Amino acid sequence: MSIRYIGQKLAQHIDDELMSASGAFSLDQLMELAGLSCAQALAKAYAPTTHRRVLVCCGPGNQGGDGLVAARHLHHFAYTPTIYYPKPGAKELYSRLVRQARNLDIEVLGPDADFGQALAQADVVLDAIFGFSFQPPVRAPFDRVLDLLAAAPTPIVSVDIPSGWGVEAGRQPLYAADPAAPDSKGRTVATLDPEVLVSLTAPKEGVREFKGRHYLGGRFVPDALAAKYELNLPTYPGTDQVVELDAGHAKL
Amino acid sequence: MSIRYIGQKLAQHIDDELMSASGAFSLDQLMELAGLSCAQALAKAYAPTTHRRVLVCCGPGNQGGDGLVAARHLHHFAYTPTIYYPKPGAKELYSRLVRQARNLDIEVLGPDADFGQALAQADVVLDAIFGFSFQPPVRAPFDRVLDLLAAAPTPIVSVDIPSGWGVEAGRQPLYAADPAAPDSKGRTVATLDPEVLVSLTAPKEGVREFKGRHYLGGRFVPDALAAKYELNLPTYPGTDQVVELDAGHAKL
Numbered sequence: 001m002s003i004r005y006i007g008q009k010l011a012q013h014i015d016d017e018l019m020s021a022s023g024a025f026s027l028d029q030l031m032e033l034a035g036l037s038c039a040q041a042l043a044k045a046y047a048p049t050t051h052r053r054v055l056v057c058c059g060p061g062n063q064g065g066d067g068l069v070a071a072r073h074l075h076h077f078a079y080t081p082t083i084y085y086p087k088p089g090a091k092e093l094y095s096r097l098v099r100q101a102r103n104l105d106i107e108v109l110g111p112d113a114d115f116g117q118a119l120a121q122a123d124v125v126l127d128a129i130f131g132f133s134f135q136p137p138v139r140a141p142f143d144r145v146l147d148l149l150a151a152a153p154t155p156i157v158s159v160d161i162p163s164g165w166g167v168e169a170g171r172q173p174l175y176a177a178d179p180a181a182p183d184s185k186g187r188t189v190a191t192l193d194p195e196v197l198v199s200l201t202a203p204k205e206g207v208r209e210f211k212g213r214h215y216l217g218g219r220f221v222p223d224a225l226a227a228k229y230e231l232n233l234p235t236y237p238g239t240d241q242v243v244e245l246d247a248g249h250a251k252l
Numbered sequence: 253m254s255i256r257y258i259g260q261k262l263a264q265h266i267d268d269e270l271m272s273a274s275g276a277f278s279l280d281q282l283m284e285l286a287g288l289s290c291a292q293a294l295a296k297a298y299a300p301t302t303h304r305r306v307l308v309c310c311g312p313g314n315q316g317g318d319g320l321v322a323a324r325h326l327h328h329f330a331y332t333p334t335i336y337y338p339k340p341g342a343k344e345l346y347s348r349l350v351r352q353a354r355n356l357d358i359e360v361l362g363p364d365a366d367f368g369q370a371l372a373q374a375d376v377v378l379d380a381i382f383g384f385s386f387q388p389p390v391r392a393p394f395d396r397v398l399d400l401l402a403a404a405p406t407p408i409v410s411v412d413i414p415s416g417w418g419v420e421a422g423r424q425p426l427y428a429a430d431p432a433a434p435d436s437k438g439r440t441v442a443t444l445d446p447e448v449l450v451s452l453t454a455p456k457e458g459v460r461e462f463k464g465r466h467y468l469g470g471r472f473v474p475d476a477l478a479a480k481y482e483l484n485l486p487t488y489p490g491t492d493q494v495v496e497l498d499a500g501h502a503k504l
Contacts (some may be wrong), residue, residue, distance in 0.1 A: 022351070022355070023352075023355070024348040024349075024351035024352050024355070025348070025352065026280045026345075026348070028278045028280035028281050028284075029280050029281070029284050032280075032281050032284050032285065033284065039491070040491045043490070043491045044491075072472075073471075073491075076471050076472070076488070077490070077491050093278075096276040096277070096278065097276075099274070099276035100275075100276050100277065103274070103275070103276070103474045103476065104474055104475065105475075105476075219325075219328050220324075220328070222352075222355045222356055223356065223357075224355065224357075236328070238295070238329070239291070239292045239295045239296075239325075239329050
């Protein structure tokens with residue numbers, strides 16, 4: 001039985017179910033565990049001795065929140081993270097997560113920061129920009145951010161779906177929204193090719209063809225929920241919050 | 253520099269500071285990480301192959317909440333936990349944590365359960381009854397529970413302070429409150445001698461003389477807070493949520 005690759009709608013549904021009255025999880029809990037998974041996966045792929053400086057790129061939604069949590073854990077794991085968070089989301093939780101990061105002296109870069117310079121100083125990037133609810137087009141400033149990430153030699157660890165890939169359609173050139181003419185599709189955004197992917201809860205359809213190291217995180221899915229949606233989740237080792245998907249798991 | 257053993261007042265103060273506006277942590281977050289630490293420490297000391305059945309004894313306060321979280325993670329770590337929770341606390345979070353456990357088919361025993369029978373069927377006990385805010389006397393039903401735990405051959409993993417020990421005074425016989433005469437000190441409660449201790453955030457003064465395996469958990473204390481209170485925390489290994497305190501750490 002191979003692991004199931006899920007679509008956008010089911011991913012959203014599972015998330016909703018976990019946080020429903022019957023699932024009983026709070027966003028604080030799930031984000032803490034998801035972010036910890038991301039930090040652990042990065043640590044498995046890149047040691048702090050060789051890749052100390054981590055640029056954590058956070059989008060405006062819940063995946064950005066996972067990134068904020070991951071940055072905090074990476075600090076405790078002996079990395080030196082920098083957070084790039086140009087469009088902070090509105091939820092109160094996000095501002096608390098930023099505060100927690102600042103309390104560790106983690107630098108938090110806003111919209112006026114020089115992203116190119118921050119990228120040049122990083123040993124590895126955690127891409128927590130777009131998650132399973134992403135809908136194109138890619139809006140500023142992330143169009144330029146993706147272009148710079150794609151052009152840089154810095155290895156990338158993407159969360160759930162490489163930012164810019166279709167959640168179901170996968171690796172493909174996407175269009176950037178032109179602020180001067182929102183309907184224009186005049187410019188494509190460069191496509192990311194991360195070395196490492198951390199799928200949360202279950203991998204998404206768009207990453208079927210992903211060729212790099214692939215981890216699964218989110219060791220909190222109830223067995224009954226996994227059975228109901230036939231997720232066929234693999235066994236996590238020991239007390240790890242991530243499991244690496246090998247060929248036997250990752251291929252259908 | 254040896255790790256600092258902290259008193260009841262400072263333990264409470266650090267907890268308050270973490271959850272203050274400036275600390276910015278929610279109880280959901282801290283309890284999730286604390287409970288995960290407890291589950292990981294138990295897993296380091298007792299493998300699920302030899303100690304599958306874990307009786308998680310939860311008190312009415314926040315330490316009971318840590319126990320509820322730990323039970324959930326233990327389930328995911330391939331143990332079969334049973335929760336004993338005779339006096340559920342009032343916080344809404346606790347009822348959600350119980351629900352999350354029930355969603356994994358973890359049995360939750362209430363005040364009418366036969367504790368002795370549950371104990372007889374367990375391979376190891378996680379003692380999350382009383383934490384750093386404990387004040388004697390020990391009230392029913394926990395007086396009888398401590399007597400049964402102390403008499404049983406089952407190994408015990410205690411969280412923060414072995415239940416019944418003084419948070420500062422340490423290992424000593426404590427008095428049970430007699431429901432018929434609350435001021436009476438007519439009966440002492442048996443003293444627990446756990447094999448394993450998981451101190452959260454920093455060890456408490458009462459466990460200086462603890463002789464078993466001693467883990468520290470709570471890998472979320474900001475460096476500035478640790479420095480301010482001269483906690484002299486040890487370095488956690490890898491991405492672990494616990495660190496074992498050896499002779500060099502544990503002795504002053």
